[in-house]
Amino acid sequence: MSNLIRLNADGVAEIVEDQWLRVIPPAAAEETVRKQAGKVVMFKLTGETAYTPEQIANTVIPATGNILVPLPVWQVRKDELQARLAAGEVGIILATHESVEALQAEFPDLNALPLIAVFVERFADGRIFTLGNWLRTRFGYKNELRAIGDVLRDQLFFHKRSGFNSFLVRADRSAQEAIASLNDFSQPYQGAVNDVPVWRRVNRT
Amino acid sequence: MYKYDPIDQQIVNERVAQYRDQVRRYITGELSEDEFRPLRLQNGLYIQRHAPMLRIAVPYGLLASRQLRKLAEITKKYDRGYGHFSTRQNMQLNWPKLEDTPDILAELATVQMHSIQTSGNCIRNITTDQFAGIAPDEIIDPRAIAEIMRQWSTFHPEFALLPRKFKIAVSGTEKDRAIVQAHDIGLEFYKDDQGQMAIKVWVGGGLGRTPILGSVIREHLEWQHVLSYCEAIIRVYNIHGRRDNIFKARIKILVKALGIEEFKRQVEEEWAHTKNGPLTITQTELDRVAQYFEPMPYETLPAHDASFDAAVASNPAFAAWVKRCVHGHRVPGYRAVTLSLKPHGKAPGDITSEQMHVVADLADAYSFGELRSSHEQNVILADVKLSDLYAVWEKARAAGLATPNIGLLTDIICCPGGDFCSLANAKSIPIAEAIQIQFDDLDYLYEIGEIELNISGCMNACGHHHVGHIGILGVDKDGSEWYQVTIGGKQGKDASIGTVIGPSFSAEEMPSVVQKLIEVFIRERYADERFIDTVRRLGVAPFKAHVYAEQKQGAVA
Ligand code: HEM
Ligand code: SF4
Numbered sequence: 141m142s143n144l145i146r147l148n149a150d151g152v153a154e155i156v157e158d159q160w161l162r163v164i165p166p167a168a169a170e171e172t173v174r175k176q177a178g179k180v181v182m183f184k185l186t187g188e189t190a191y192t193p194e195q196i197a198n199t200v201i202p203a204t205g206n207i208l209v210p211l212p213v214w215q216v217r218k219d220e221l222q223a224r225l226a227a228g229e230v231g232i233i234l235a236t237h238e239s240v241e242a243l244q245a246e247f248p249d250l251n252a253l254p255l256i257a258v259f260v261e262r263f264a265d266g267r268i269f270t271l272g273n274w275l276r277t278r279f280g281y282k283n284e285l286r287a288i289g290d291v292l293r294d295q296l297f298f299h300k301r302s303g304f305n306s307f308l309v310r311a312d313r314s315a316q317e318a319i320a321s322l323n324d325f326s327q328p329y330q331g332a333v334n335d336v337p338v339w340r341r342v343n344r345t
Numbered sequence: 346m347y348k349y350d351p352i353d354q355q356i357v358n359e360r361v362a363q364y365r366d367q368v369r370r371y372i373t374g375e376l377s378e379d380e381f382r383p384l385r386l387q388n389g390l391y392i393q394r395h396a397p398m399l400r401i402a403v404p405y406g407l408l409a410s411r412q413l414r415k416l417a418e419i420t421k422k423y424d425r426g427y428g429h430f431s432t433r434q435n436m437q438l439n440w441p442k443l444e445d446t447p448d449i450l451a452e453l454a455t456v457q458m459h460s461i462q463t464s465g466n467c468i469r470n471i472t473t474d475q476f477a478g479i480a481p482d483e484i485i486d487p488r489a490i491a492e493i494m495r496q497w498s499t500f501h502p503e504f505a506l507l508p509r510k511f512k513i514a515v516s517g518t519e520k521d522r523a524i525v526q527a528h529d530i531g532l533e534f535y536k537d538d539q540g541q542m543a544i545k546v547w548v549g550g551g552l553g554r555t556p557i558l559g560s561v562i563r564e565h566l567e568w569q570h571v572l573s574y575c576e577a578i579i580r581v582y583n584i585h586g587r588r589d590n591i592f593k594a595r596i597k598i599l600v601k602a603l604g605i606e607e608f609k610r611q612v613e614e615e616w617a618h619t620k621n622g623p624l625t626i627t628q629t630e631l632d633r634v635a636q637y638f639e640p641m642p643y644e645t646l647p648a649h650d651a652s653f654d655a656a657v658a659s660n661p662a663f664a665a666w667v668k669r670c671v672h673g674h675r676v677p678g679y680r681a682v683t684l685s686l687k688p689h690g691k692a693p694g695d696i697t698s699e700q701m702h703v704v705a706d707l708a709d710a711y712s713f714g715e716l717r718s719s720h721e722q723n724v725i726l727a728d729v730k731l732s733d734l735y736a737v738w739e740k741a742r743a744a745g746l747a748t749p750n751i752g753l754l755t756d757i758i759c760c761p762g763g764d765f766c767s768l769a770n771a772k773s774i775p776i777a778e779a780i781q782i783q784f785d786d787l788d789y790l791y792e793i794g795e796i797e798l799n800i801s802g803c804m805n806a807c808g809h810h811h812v813g814h815i816g817i818l819g820v821d822k823d824g825s826e827w828y829q830v831t832i833g834g835k836q837g838k839d840a841s842i843g844t845v846i847g848p849s850f851s852a853e854e855m856p857s858v859v860q861k862l863i864e865v866f867i868r869e870r871y872a873d874e875r876f877i878d879t880v881r882r883l884g885v886a887p888f889k890a891h892v893y894a895e896q897k898q899g900a901v902a
Contacts, residue, residue: 263380263506264383264466264506265506265588266466266503266504266505266506266507266508266583267583267584267588269502269503269504269505269506269583270503270580270583270584271584273503273580277618278618292380294367294380294384295505295506297500297502298500298502298503298505298506299502300502301502301503302502302503321363324359324363325356325359325360325363325500326355326359327352327355327356328356328500328502329352329356329496329497329499329500330496330497330498330499330500330501330502330572331623331624332502332503336623337497337572337623337624337630338352338496339627339629339630339633340623340627342352344350344352344630344633345629345633
């Protein structure tokens with residue numbers, strides 16, 4: 141049974157088969173901790189692990205089918221993947237500590253990607269929402285935007301309003317049950333991605 | 346005050362349903378402890394020493410009498426017959442059962458109340474001056490914008506899981522009573538050169554274990570842009586705030602690390618993308634919300650009332666209460682009244698179910714059916730006629746709500762501390778009670794004059810000890826309870842963080858330590874000088890000398 145929820149063209153949530161294979165680098169020989177990417181390098185040591193060159197070199201990339209590739213793997217091995225990108229077979233995984241700017245440096249036209257997945261390691265990491273928002277608004281990304289990782293039912297409504305239109309619910313949970321939470325609130329107050337504040341949506345006077 | 350329309354009501358109803366299901370899934374084991382924690386916290390539910398603690402939102406401190414009656418009913422039915430007003434103007438229940446909390450929320454929803462985002466790493470209840478709308482020194486009533494911001498922040502999808510909690514305070518007076526500088530975002534409203542409502546924006550203040558006063562990020566913000574500007578600030582914080590270390594996760598740490606200039610640059614760059622977008626508040630929306638905060642239907646009254654003047658002249662007890670608990674009002678013939686929740690020897694901020702009924706009745710009879718809570722943990726009737734003050738006093742006094750100590754040494758701000766809170770290093774309520782007993786002499790209290798004494802049971806600073814003129818902090822030394830003392834802290838526009846006077850004290854020593862601080866002050870003060878001004882003039886040294894000198898003599902190895 142698939143655990144992937146996707147909003148169809150009418151915004152209705154359905155459980156669909158996952159057409160994408162996630163590329164996962166092999167485990168690291170030993171833990172490496174590196175400084176945070178992005179603008180605030182000088183003081184942040186958030187403990188997020190980065191893939192080592194060996195891990196990236198040893199990552200097995202399936203020869204056929206649609207593949208979801210972590211950004212650091214793409215950055216190093218893009219030459220071998222160009223043809224598949226052109227064939228629409230490559231999607232990219234952006235981790236919450238990685239920046240949209242780094243992604244855009246690789247793909248000046250983000251809409252060349254049929255799928256971007258944002259990976260959240262711990263559900264309480266709310267950066268995923270801002271990343272979704274930025275991708276949809278400032279960076280104009282229009283194709284499928286998927287939440288993957290520690291994706292749980294009680295955050296789905298927020299993911300949706302932050303611009304995500306597909307949600308890979310954590311494997312040990314039921315997507316069938318989670319789907320209901322996409323409609324927890326019928327008339328939210330504030331504006332969000334593709335939505336305006338309630339006072340512009342309905343006449344409240 | 347603001348009244349829900351069907352949209353507001355639907356949101357709180359849907360929240361009750363959502364939360365009920367979350368509790369069900371937690372009890373059946375579908376949700377792990379770790380997964381449930383942020384969910385319950387965003388509903389104000391802590392798990393504490395004895396029982397869960399439920400924090401109920403009182404948006405910017407405004408309550409209707411029927412809401413207080415509902416709280417009285419709830420505390421009777423689900424708790425032990427009392428509630429506690431917190432320093433963020435909310436009400437806390439100390440003894441509810443987890444299984445009952447969905448029903449409590451359902452009951453709250455019937456009177457347009459909730460406990461949404463009263464805790465957790467999200468935007469919390471927005472606080473303001475308890476005299477908003479009536480204060481003689483008010484330039485702008487910030488409550489309409491505060492309500493607009495309450496709605497905007499409620500279930501904000503992008504800011505549901507920030508690195509850490511996020512507190513916003515608003516104030517529109519000459520004398521800041523909302524401590525805007527000690528908040529993650531502080532909004533100071535004023536009228537600009539054009540006579541338009543504008544906002545000075547502070548960012549990166551906070552108490553806790555690293556007390557920092559905020560920095561000004563923008564001197565002039567047009568009110569229309571307050572949502573987009575706050576979003577820009579919080580977005581930068583959400584991405585770059587630390588998530589690896591809970592003690593370094595507040596926005597104040599990010600602002601300090603980047604420096605206010607760099608932080609501002611990033612915020613303004615972000616804002617450039619969203620300014621003038623759909624978040625721009627329209628005049629129509631402001632007007633819609635502002636109509637709920639229109640002045641009350643006041644009578645036209647003379648500025649003086651003969652019966653009131655006579656009562657003050659003939660009744661010293663009433664006169665004392667008027668002096669301490671009655672405050673100026675912008676409308677002639679009206680006054681604001683603080684009902685003291687600081688009777689000597691009781692936990693500061695506690696109010697019984699019976700007292701809630703009394704206060705609700707007083708509000709209905711004398712103050713347009715509304716009341717407010719203050720961050721000093723008292724209750725306010727904002728619109729009482731001069732001619733009614735005597736009757737209010739008599740009824741309040743009969744209910745133990747008229748201790749004439751507002752602004753005095755025994756009007757202590759105090760966190761729940763070791764009696765209730767599992768994070769505590771030390772108890773705080775018994776210290777407050779002991780100090781109140783030590784100074785249980787009104788004449789002496791009046792002689793000492795205005796002074797603020799704040800107590801926290803640990804460095805999380807729920808009791809605002811850093812900004813107390815005298816601050817007391819519970820610390821742990823080898824497993825026993827000790828108290829560190831600071832002096833010279835202050836809230837307001839000239840806010841400051843207190844200075845530690847020296848090594849900490851045992852609980853038994855605390856009343857006499859405070860006594861000695863006061864002795865130095867009485868000895869050194871000029872005429873009517875306030876304690877804080879004497880400390881600022883003289884520094885810590887003379888206080889320290891007196892407190893520790895005598896202690897050394899007494900402390901024979
Ligand atoms: C008994 C349960 C309570 C717990 C477990 C608790 C926990 C905490 C913690 C952990 C912090 C520090 C957060 C940080 O600095 O990042 C904090 C701050 C604070 N708490 Fe509490 N608290 C409790 C009760 C209260 C009560 C009853 C009040 C009001 C009287 C209160 C008012 C505050 C305020 C105003 C702050 C803010 C200090 C700041 O700005 O950093 N808390 N609390
Ligand atoms: S200051 Fe410490 S002891 Fe007091 S309520 Fe806050 S966390 Fe608990």
